[in-house]
Amino acid sequence: MxxxxxxxxxxxxxxxxxxxxxxxxxxxxxxxxxxxxxxxxxxxxxxxxxxxxxxxxxxxxxxxxxxxxxxxxxxxWRMIDEDVVNWRFRSKPDPLFVRDVIEFRILIEPRASAQAAARGSAADIAAIREAFEAFRVIRPAESGYQAADELFQTRILVASGNQFFRQMAAIIRGALSTVNPIVNDTQISWETAVSSHQRVVEAIERRDPKEAEIASLAMIDHAAEEMAGAFSTQPSTRV
CATH class of the missing domain: 1.10.10.10 (Winged helix-like DNA-binding domain superfamily/Winged helix DNA-binding domain)
Known part of the structure; x- marks a missing residue:
C-alpha cells in the first residue's frame, strides 16, 4: 500500500x-x-x-x-476536471479565454445566487454573510483576499442546493484567480467590488431571488467592463 x-x-x-x-x-x-x-x-x-x-x-x-x-x-482540455481547471488557469489569460470565463460566470453565478435566496438554509446564508464580512476587510494586495472571494462565491454555490453548481466551484475559483488581479487594482474598483458583493448578500438574506440574480449579474458585468478596458490598453495579439 x-x-x-x-x-x-x-x-x-x-x-x-x-x-x-x-x-x-x-x-x-x-x-x-x-x-x-x-x-x-x-x-x-x-x-x-x-x-x-x-x-x-x-x-x-x-x-x-x-x-x-x-x-x-x-x-x-476537459475543463470539468478540477486538475485541468487549475492547470488551465496557470496560463497567461488572453482576450478569448477571458471572454469565455465571463460568459461561464454569467451562466452559473446569477442563477446560483437566486437559488441561494430561495433555497438556502439559515446556516447557509449565515455562512455567506460570514464570508462576505471576511472579504470586505481585506484589500486586494493583502494575503487572503483571493481566498476570501473564492470562499464567498463557493458558499453561494453550496447554498443554491444544486449539485452541478457545486461541482462548478473549481472553475469559478479559477475564474476569480484570473479576473481579480486585473479588476481590483484601483481603490474605486475595490470599493465597487465590495459594494456589489454586499448587494448580493443582502438580496439573499431578504430571500429575494430576482434581486439576488440581478445583483450577481451586475457584479460580473463590472468585472467584464474592467477586463475589457484592461485588454484594450494592451497590444493586440492573435488568438
Whole structure:
C-alpha cells in the first residue's frame, strides 16, 4: 500500500511538471519521446507512461503515429476536471479565454445566487454573510483576499442546493484567480467590488431571488467592463 501511494504521488508530481512545461510553452507542439521525458524527470518509463495517460484522458494530449505525442489546444482540455481547471488557469489569460470565463460566470453565478435566496438554509446564508464580512476587510494586495472571494462565491454555490453548481466551484475559483488581479487594482474598483458583493448578500438574506440574480449579474458585468478596458490598453495579439 505504501509503495502504491508513493507511486501515485510520483505520477502526480510528474503530471504537474509536464503541465507546467506545457503552459510555459517549453515543449512546443510535440512532447519529447517518453524515454527523454523519463530522464528529464528522473523517473521510470512506467511512471512517465502513467502520467502521460492521465493527461491523455483529460484531452490534453493526442498520440499520433509517426508524429508523436501532440499537445492539444487548451480550448480542447476537459475543463470539468478540477486538475485541468487549475492547470488551465496557470496560463497567461488572453482576450478569448477571458471572454469565455465571463460568459461561464454569467451562466452559473446569477442563477446560483437566486437559488441561494430561495433555497438556502439559515446556516447557509449565515455562512455567506460570514464570508462576505471576511472579504470586505481585506484589500486586494493583502494575503487572503483571493481566498476570501473564492470562499464567498463557493458558499453561494453550496447554498443554491444544486449539485452541478457545486461541482462548478473549481472553475469559478479559477475564474476569480484570473479576473481579480486585473479588476481590483484601483481603490474605486475595490470599493465597487465590495459594494456589489454586499448587494448580493443582502438580496439573499431578504430571500429575494430576482434581486439576488440581478445583483450577481451586475457584479460580473463590472468585472467584464474592467477586463475589457484592461485588454484594450494592451497590444493586440492573435488568438
Amino acid at each position: 505504501e509503495q502504491a501511494n508513493k507511486e501515485r504521488s510520483l505520477v502526480s508530481k510528474v503530471m504537474d511538471g509536464l503541465v507546467t512545461g506545457i503552459v510555459e510553452e517549453k515543449y512546443g507542439a510535440i512532447l519529447p519521446p517518453q524515454d527523454v521525458l523519463s530522464k528529464e524527470f528522473d523517473v521510470s518509463r512506467t511512471v512517465m507512461r502513467e502520467a502521460l495517460s492521465m493527461l491523455l484522458a483529460r484531452d490534453m494530449l493526442d498520440v499520433r503515429p509517426k508524429i508523436g505525442t501532440r499537445i492539444r489546444p487548451m480550448s480542447d
